Amino acid sequence: MDRSNQLPIDRYSRRFSWPVSVGGVSIGGDSPVKVQSMTSTSTMDTDGSVAQIERIVNAGGDIVRLTAQGVREAANLAQIKAELKFHGVDVPLVADIHFNPKAAFEAALHVDKVRINPGNFVDPGRTFKRLEYTDEEYAAEQQRIARTLVPFLELCRENQTAVRVGVNHGSLSDRIMSRYGDTPAGMVESAMEYLRIALDNNFKDIVISIKASNTVVMVETVRLLVKAMDAEKMHFPLHLGVTEAGDGDDGRIKSAVGIGSLLADGIGDTIRVSLSEEPECEIPVAQSLLKHVTEAGFLPDYLRELVDQRTNIDEAIIAVTADGVSIDESYFVAQSNDINQIGSIVAVIAEARANNERRPIIARLVYNGCSVDDVKLFAASDAGRLLLNNLVDGIWIESDLLSCSQLRQLELDVLQAARCRFSKTEFISCPSCGRTLFDLQSTVKEVKASLSHLKGLKIAVMGCIVNGPGEMADADYGYVGAAAGKVSLYRGKECVVKNIERTEALGQMIELLKRDGKWQDA
Ligand code: SF4
Secondary structure (H helix, E strand, O other): OOOOOOOOOOOOOOOOOOOEEEOOEEEOOOOOOEEEEEOOOOOOOHHHHHHHHHHHHHHOOOEEEEEOOOHHHHHHHHHHHHHHHHOOOOOOEEEEEOOOHHHHHHHOOOOOEEEEOOOOOOOOOOOOOOOOOOHHHHHHHHHHHHHHHHHHHHHHHHHOOEEEEEEEOOOOOHHHHHHHOOOHHHHHHHHHHHHHHHHHOOOOOEEEEEEEOOHHHHHHHHHHHHHHHHHOOOOOOEEEOEOOEOOHHHHHHHHHHHHHHHHHOOOOOEEOOOOOOOHHHHHHHHHHHHHHHHHHOOOOHHHHHHOOOOOOOOOOOEEOHHHOOOOOOOOEEEEEOOOOOHHHHHHHHHHHHHOOOOOOEEEEEEOOOOOHHHHHHHHHHHHHHHHHOOOOOEEEEEOOOOOHHHHHHHHHHHHHHOOOOOOOOEEEEOOOOOOOOOOHHHHHHHHHHHHOOOOOOEEEEEOOOOOHHHHOOOOOEEEEEEEOOEEEEEEOOEEEEEEEEHHHHHHHHHHHHHHOOOOOOO
8 A cells, every 4th residue: 555645746846766666655756755764662672663663654654664783683574564464554664774784685585675775785894994995906896795785686676675775974885985085976976886786687676865964965965866877877766864863943954954955856755854753753744844845846947057156245144134134225135925935036036146136135934824843844944945055145034923032043043954054063863773772862852951052063962883983974073872871972983982881971071072172161
């Protein structure tokens, strides 16, 4: 059964993609965009996982992913699937695999899709050392990938199991890093190597994702991937997400900026809003965002010519009203009073540019008549697409439901999420999964309560040491689960305090920041 959201797609011109069936649910092609989430339970906890999956499905989730760190967890997916069937829950399951091809082979027998990470499926774990490869050595490494990947794809073909090739910023292999660095081009090549091998073997049941916690990197990389695929006549469907987006307003706003901008391009066949909260909380956010972008319409191609034509008042982008700037005739204001206003605002900006408007352009976005949560989500999505396309110099958000101070905070939060201007600590936190080694939600709250005044710093809270250090990408400091009840602290990619009790970790993080001269009193 296709549990699609049945959203209209007629006003929304999507990139052409090959349809992929995942347990009977179609991703790509003409199908509506699907919404997914991921469990945070242990995959060995069958009852807990089944209960959480039911909550995700009841919230409207179309597809559910579970981590399978080893063969034991991968095998238990069969039990979880059987229990769900017994409870009458029919939802496609996806296994999430890192560093363990054997677990991928086992999972392919039981679930509808297996996610593999090209950064660690065959390539060994990162050493973060600079390795040198001759062309021959590099080609030999690619052949080594094919020797594991091709039999895996054959097994998936036999079992009608789809595959997700999921690249994450910060988890590229040393081999890819040696040629491309930790760059959008490296992330794209990491995916393209796998896609070429799959097509050479006539395997097309693949969905791709390229994620980052930095919205600018995420959007730039996905656009680059689409160009690279188009150049090689590949049309695999795309899964979108901002990784480690965090919780609360920050997580929602960051996701809306990144995912919303790409959806507005017509890119994206399935999405996940990753929040450091209960997984079922992600679904209504994703649905609301999807509905808004779909109804607001996409960004026409000709407007991309306007990119980089921002006039720039100062070095920084401004949130006009947050700065107390009064808008007079020295600004050009593009505005509309309709919630689905973004199309008309973009048209006004296009006309102004065509008329050689040189005044700073401010987008005035008005959201009356929708809930407070929707104002934040819609404004982030609309302003995000204007900011990430460099179309405006400032944003001005209005709503009858938010106070002046709430609106000003929203403007600043959107600018930070679009990486235009930083006004508070940037928190990066994973959504948690079956690998998480502490109570992530309460830890994120504790860390935020103590460190949120450190403007300009990027601080990560990651649930496990397997993926955490890599995927916190460009964080300045990291608080990472090292073992049950134990935490390690990182300065950039360097582990500086190892395996301390979780109860001591926040205090030691503050000491570390003081030693590094990064601490300020609140
Ligand atoms: S970093 Fe978080 S979400 Fe990612 S694998 Fe580790 S615990 Fe799971």
